[in-house]
Amino acid sequence: MAKSERTAAVLVAAGRGLRAGAGGPKQYRAIGGQTVIFRAMQPFCTHPRIDAVQPVLNPDDAAMFNAACAGLTHQPPAAGGATRQASVHAGLEALAAQRPDFVLIHDAARAFVSQDVISRAIETAHRTGAAIPTVQVADTIKLVDEAGNIVDTPVRARLRIAQTPQAFRYDVILEAHRRAAREGRDDFTDDAAIAEWAGLTVATFEGDVANMKLTTPEDFVREEARLAAALGDIRTGTGYDVHAFGPGDHVMICGVRVPHSKGFLAHSDGDVGLHALVDAILGALADGDIGSHFPPSDPKWKGASSDRFLKYAIERVAQRGGRIANLEVTLICERPKIGPLRDTMRARIAGISGVDISRIAVKATTSERLGFTGREEGIAATASATIRLPWSL
Structure with a gap:
């Protein structure tokens, strides 16, 4: 790996988190004594191989963000869009002046990302150009039709749960997002899907079961209990x-x-x-x-x-x-x-x-x-x- 190569991170935090219940956007709620977004950003802001951290926010959340992330070093926040895909695109464009070689894209709702996962993302992206963390599926998965009837049972050994941070060569994923925007494609749920659509081969690396996404009120209750037991x-x-x-x-x-x-x-x-x-x-x-x-x-x-x-x-x-x-x-x-x-x-x-x-x-x-x-x-x-x-x- 060349010493001159720079790696940036985009932290997507523009969503409303409605499934998490009352209490405002979930990324600004406290869990284990710290806000979700602070927990999600800190490992990137303090990682020795991350050169720039680009948060993407809903402009209405600026005051909450500033209060939650005081003390963390990052780029001026970019304004997010109506979808996750649009927000990631905005974050990538905001990094243009930084000219990074690689970029990691992470959901702010994943509050428990470790620096080990970040390091694996960087290493794998440098080898392959595009990579995402995954964990194995423990349960049998069923494919059902609209009526709820089983139509297939995929082979569990080949199934993986996708996580973030997803890592790419910056110029390649930026062009994929630009192309999707030009062609009116706004239905991708993660950046690996955009990369696949753009013709890239996306590698996988070992994720972390603790790197789960906080989505529902039950997720917050469970993680509070886990943190209390662990600490x-x-x-x-x-x-x-x-x-x-x-x-x-x-x-x-x-x-x-x-x-x-x-x-x-x-x-x-x-x-x-x-x-x-x-x-x-x-x-x-x-x-x-x-x-x-x-x-x-x-x-x-x-x-x-x-x-x-x-x-x-x-x-x-x-x-x-x-x-x-x-x-x-x-x-x-x-x-x-x-x-x-x-x-x-x-x-x-x-x-x-x-x-x-x-x-x-x-x-x-x-x-x-x-x-x-x-x-x-x-x-x-x-x-x-x-x-x-x-x-x-």
Whole structure:
């Protein structure tokens, strides 16, 4: 594989998901503490061999998308069409300026795609030019007529269930979509069908039974139960940080720039709230502390924004196959006043971490004018983090 070859991904998220029941488009609903679309996009956004991620949305969903996917790096969203096929075409056209060599096309309703499946998609597409993930059929399949009578029993050994991401040479699948649009063909249910119609041979590779599509309310119930059972190793960690005041006109607290008569004396930006949270998460992982991962003796962290530290800690949880259940910060200071900014700080932590704001708490208290915080010499923060990890022996 040539090093210069680029691979992009199209995430199709313009559908309404009516079969999933009430509650709005299914891709923006939470499952296991994270939105479906965040779960679907994150493995592509963090995969080392994906160079660009192109989401395709219903324009009415822009605000929900921005809230759900804050912190993920992606291309500006493209506007979807009336059908999945039209939305994929729009995503492919939006990538034209990127000029990728290969493209992976994935349904946002498949929230549990793994990076291993993505890697297999890339490898197989590079070998064959067109490939899709499949899983074997476990049950006997019957072909019936309009009256419901059986007319055939296909050979089960040759049947496969198609999944996404489906992977192709970019220029070839783009031309197939353009040709289908010119000829008025809008009835293809996946991109492999368009490729077959265009005369391509489409290979298959091993999919993943967990990479199922969320379609009905029952799917959500089943997957919530599966996630709860799988992530049964519940861990809690605590953190503490303190920074003294020095010259300045603002302080950073929980990722928010807060005007103040002083600044922090610190090697980084001195964000006591985020620093305490990072220590809490690392503590829950039994993975050292913030100083061992970001030593203040290292000049590259001089003045660093603390959102980088929190993102790193969150990624350490994800790498272990876990998720965040709850984050809590308590700030101890006389001034500045935290109460008016509490929800702004919660929203900022949510944006950095990808954790739903309903699982984030920011509190504040004073020390009744006692000690260094009471004398307004600095700010202290405590934090706790509850995480869920897969059981391991």
